[in-house]
Amino acid sequence: xxxxxxxxxxxxxxxxxxxxxxxxxxxxxxxxxxxxxxxxxxxxxxxxxxxxxxxxxxxxxxxxxxxxxxxxxxxxxxxxxxxxxxxxxxxxxxxxxxxxxxxxxxxxxxxxxxxxxxxxxxxxxxxxxxxxxxxxxxxxxxxxxxxxxxxxxxxxxxxxxxxxxxxxxxxxxxxxxxxxxxxxxxxxxxxxxxxxxxxxxxxxxxxxxxxxxxxxxxxxxxxxxxxxxxxxxxxxxxxxxxxxxxxxxxxxxxxxxxxxxxxxxxxxxxxxxxxxxxxxxxxxxxxxxxxxxxxxxxxxxxxxxxxxxxxxxxxxxxxxxxxxxxxxxxxxxxxxxxxxxxxxxxxxxxxxxxxxxxxxxxxxxxxxxxxxxxxxxxxxxxxxx
Numbered sequence: 001x002x003x004x005x006x007x008x009x010x011x012x013x014x015x016x017x018x019x020x021x022x023x024x025x026x027x028x029x030x031x032x033x034x035x036x037x038x039x040x041x042x043x044x045x046x047x048x049x050x051x052x053x054x055x056x057x058x059x060x061x062x063x064x065x066x067x068x069x070x071x072x073x074x075x076x077x078x079x080x081x082x083x084x085x086x087x088x089x090x091x092x093x094x095x096x097x098x099x100x101x102x103x104x105x106x107x108x109x110x111x112x113x114x115x116x117x118x119x120x121x122x123x124x125x126x127x128x129x130x131x132x133x134x135x136x137x138x139x140x141x142x143x144x145x146x147x148x149x150x151x152x153x154x155x156x157x158x159x160x161x162x163x164x165x166x167x168x169x170x171x172x173x174x175x176x177x178x179x180x181x182x183x184x185x186x187x188x189x190x191x192x193x194x195x196x197x198x199x200x201x202x203x204x205x206x207x208x209x210x211x212x213x214x215x216x217x218x219x220x221x222x223x224x225x226x227x228x229x230x231x232x233x234x235x236x237x238x239x240x241x242x243x244x245x246x247x248x249x250x251x252x253x254x255x256x257x258x259x260x261x262x263x264x265x266x267x268x269x270x271x272x273x274x275x276x277x278x279x280x281x282x283x284x285x286x287x288x289x290x291x292x293x294x295x296x297x298x299x300x301x302x303x304x305x306x307x308x309x310x311x312x313x314x315x316x317x318x319x320x321x322x323x324x325x326x327x328x329x330x331x332x333x334x335x336x337x338x339x340x341x342x343x344x345x346x347x348x349x350x351x352x353x354x355x356x357x358x359x360x361x362x363x364x365x366x367x368x369x370x371x372x373x374x375x376x377x378x379x380x381x382x383x384x385x
Contacts, residue, residue, distance in 0.1 A: 003329075003333065004332075004333045004336040004337050004340070005336060006336055006339060006340065006346055007340045010339070010340045010343065011339070011345070011346060013093060013343055014339070014343040014344060014345045014346075015345055015348075016093075017089070017093050017343050018345050018348060018352065020089060021085065021089070022352060022356065024081060024084070024085045024089075025356070027081055028078065028081055028085075029300065031077055031078055031081065032074070032078075032292075032296060033296075035073075035074055035077060036289040036292045036293055036296070037289070037293075039070075039289045040277070040289040040290065040293075045286045045287075045288065045289055046277070046279070046286040048066065048069070048286070049062065049066065049284070049285055049286040052065050052066060059126065059130070059283075059285075060123060062285060063122055063123055063126050063285050064119060064122075064123065066285045066288065067118065067119055067122045067288075068115065068119070070288065071111075071114075071115055071118065075111060082107070086103065086107070087100065087103045090201070093343055094202060095201055095202055095203055095342075095343060096200065096201055096202070097198060097199065097200060097201060097202060098199075098200050098201075102199075102200070106163060106200070109162055109163065110163075113159070113162070121144075121147075124140070124143060125140050125291075126283055126285065128140055129282050129283040130283040133281075133282050133283070136263075136267070136282070137260070137263035137264050137266065137267045138260070138263075138264075140263050141256060141259050141260035141263050144256060144259050145252070145256045148252055148255065148256070149211070149252060152210070152211050152248065152252070153210060153211045153212060153214050154214065155209065155210065156209040156210040156214050156216060156218075157210075157214060160195075160209065163200075164195045164196055164197070164199075164200075165195070165196050166193045166194075166195055166218070167193060167194050167195075167196075168191060168192070168193055168194075169192040169193060169194045169219060169224075170194075171224075173229070174192075174229050174232065175192045177229060177233060178192050178217050178219075178232075178233065178236055179192065179217075181233060181236060181237060181240065181324070181325075182217065182236075182240060184324070185237075185240040185241075185243070185244050185324065186244065187208075187215070187240055187243045187244065188215065189208070189215050189216050189217050190210070190213065190214065190215060190216045191216050191217070192216070192217040192219070193216055193217065193218050193219070194218070194219050194220070194221050194224060195218050195219070195220055195221065196221055197220035197221055197222045197223075198220075198221050198222050198225075201222070202222060202341065203222065203341060203342040203343075204220055204222040204223040204226065204227070204337075204338060204341050204342065205220045205222070205223065205342075206218065206219045206220060206223050206232065206235050206236055206239065207239055208236075208239045208240065208242070208243060211248065215243075217236060217239075219232060219236075222341075223235070226337060226341065227334060227337060228330075230325075230327050230330035231330045231331075231333055231334035231337070232334075233325055233327065233330070234321050234322075234325050234327055234330045234331040234334050235321075235334050237320065237321035237324045237325050238317045238318055238320070238321040239317070240320070240321075240324070241316065241317035241318075241319075241320030241321055241324070242313070242317050244320060245313065245316055245317065245320065247313045247317070250313070251313075254306070254309065258298065258299075258302055258306070259295075261298060262294055262295040262298040262299070263294075263295070265294040265295075265297075265298060266290065266291045266294035266295060267282075268294075269290045269291075269293065269294045270282045270287055270290055270291065273287050273290045274287070303355065303356070304354060304355050306358075307354075307355070307356065307357055307358050308354070310358040310359070311353075311357065311358065311359060311360050314358070314359045314360055315360050315365075315368070318331075318360070318365055318368055318369070319368070319372075322368070322369060322372045323372075326376065328369045328370070328372045328373035328376065329369075329373060331369040332366050332369045332370065332373070335362050335365050335366050335369070336362075336366065338362070339362040344362050345361065345362070346361065346362045346363040346366070347361060347363045348361050
C-alpha cells in the first residue's frame with residue numbers, strides 16, 4: 001500500500017472552502033430569520049390568510065395554499081445563495097461534475113419531494129391543532145417518530161433512486177469481503193451496491209443505507225476508483241459500527257426528543273402569539289411563522305450539543321473499525337485520501353469544529369488510528385518475547 005499524505009495545497013483550499021461555506025451558512029440563517037420575522041411583524045402572514053379565505057373557506061385548502069406559497073417565496077429568496085453554494089462554489093473547487101441543467105433538475109426534484117412531504121406534515125399538524133389543542137405537540141411528535149422510521153426504511157427504495165442509480169457491485173472478491181465483514185459484525189445486509197456519485201461530484205463516500213430488510217452496503221463509484229480493498233473495508237467497518245452500536249435508533253430518539261421540545265416551545269409561543277398578535281387561535285395558519293421560529297431557533301441553539309453527540313458516536317464507530325479490521329494503516333490512508341479528495345479540513349478551527357462539525361476532525365481520526373497502530377505494535381512485541 002502506497003502511504004498517502006495530506007496534500008498541503010488541498011488543505012489550503014479546504015480551509016478556504018470551509019470559511020466560505022461557514023459564511024454561507026450564516027447568510028442562509030439570516031435570510032430565513034428575516035423572512036419569518038417580516039411575515040409575522042409586518043402583518044403579511046395574517047393578510048395573506050385573509051386572501052386565501054376568499055379563495056376557499058376550507059381549512060385544508062387554506063393550509064395547503066399557505067404552505068405552498070410560504071415555501072415557494074422562501075425558495076425564491078434563498079435561490080441565489082443556494083445556487084452559489086450548491087453549484088458555483090463546488091465547481092470552483094473542483095468538487096462538482098454537474099451541468100447547470102442537471103443541478104437544476106436535482107433542485108426541482110428535491111423541492112417537489114420536500115414540498116410534498118411538508119404539505120402532508122402541515123395538514124396533519126394543523127388537524128391536530130384543531131382537534132387536540134392541549135396535546136397537539138405531543139401527538140405531532142409521536143407521528144414524526146413513526147414517519148422518520150418509515151423514511152429511513154424506504155429511502156434506499158424510493159428516495160435515493162430519484163437522484164442516483166444503484167448497481168450491484170461487480171467486484172466479487174470485494175463483495176465477499178464486505179459481506180463477510182457485515183456477518184462478523186452481526187449485521188444483515190441485502191447486498192452490496194455501487195452508486196454513481198461521479199455523475200454529480202468528485203467526492204468519495206460509502207454508507208449503509210436502510211433499516212431491517214432494506215439495509216444494504218453502498219459504495220460510491222468515486223471510492224471504487226481510488227481506494228484499495230483494505231481502505232474500503234475500514235470505511236465500511238466504520239459504518240457497520242454505527243449499526244452495531246445502535247446509533248441509527250439512538251439518532252432517531254435524539255431527533256424525536258429535539259422535535260418534541262421544539263413543538264412544545266411552538267405551543268408556548270403560539271399561545272403567547274394568540275394574545276399578542278390577536279390570532280384567531282392556535283390553529284390559525286397565519287401564526288405559522290411562530291412555529292417556524294420555535295423549531296428553527298431550537299435547531300440552531302441545539303446544533304453545538306447535537307454535533308458534540310454526533311462526534312462522540314463517530315469516534316466510537318472509528319474505534320470499532322480499527323478493532324474490527326485491525327488495519328490501522330489502511331484506516332489512516334483512507335482518512336488521508338478522503339481529506340485530499342473531499343476537501344476536508346484536517347485541522348479545523350476549534351470553534352468551527354465545536355459548533356459545526358458532526359464528525360471529529362480528520363486529523364484527530366488519524367491520530368486515533370496512529371495510537372491504535374502503536375498499541376498493536378507494542379502488543380506484537382510483547383507476544384514475541
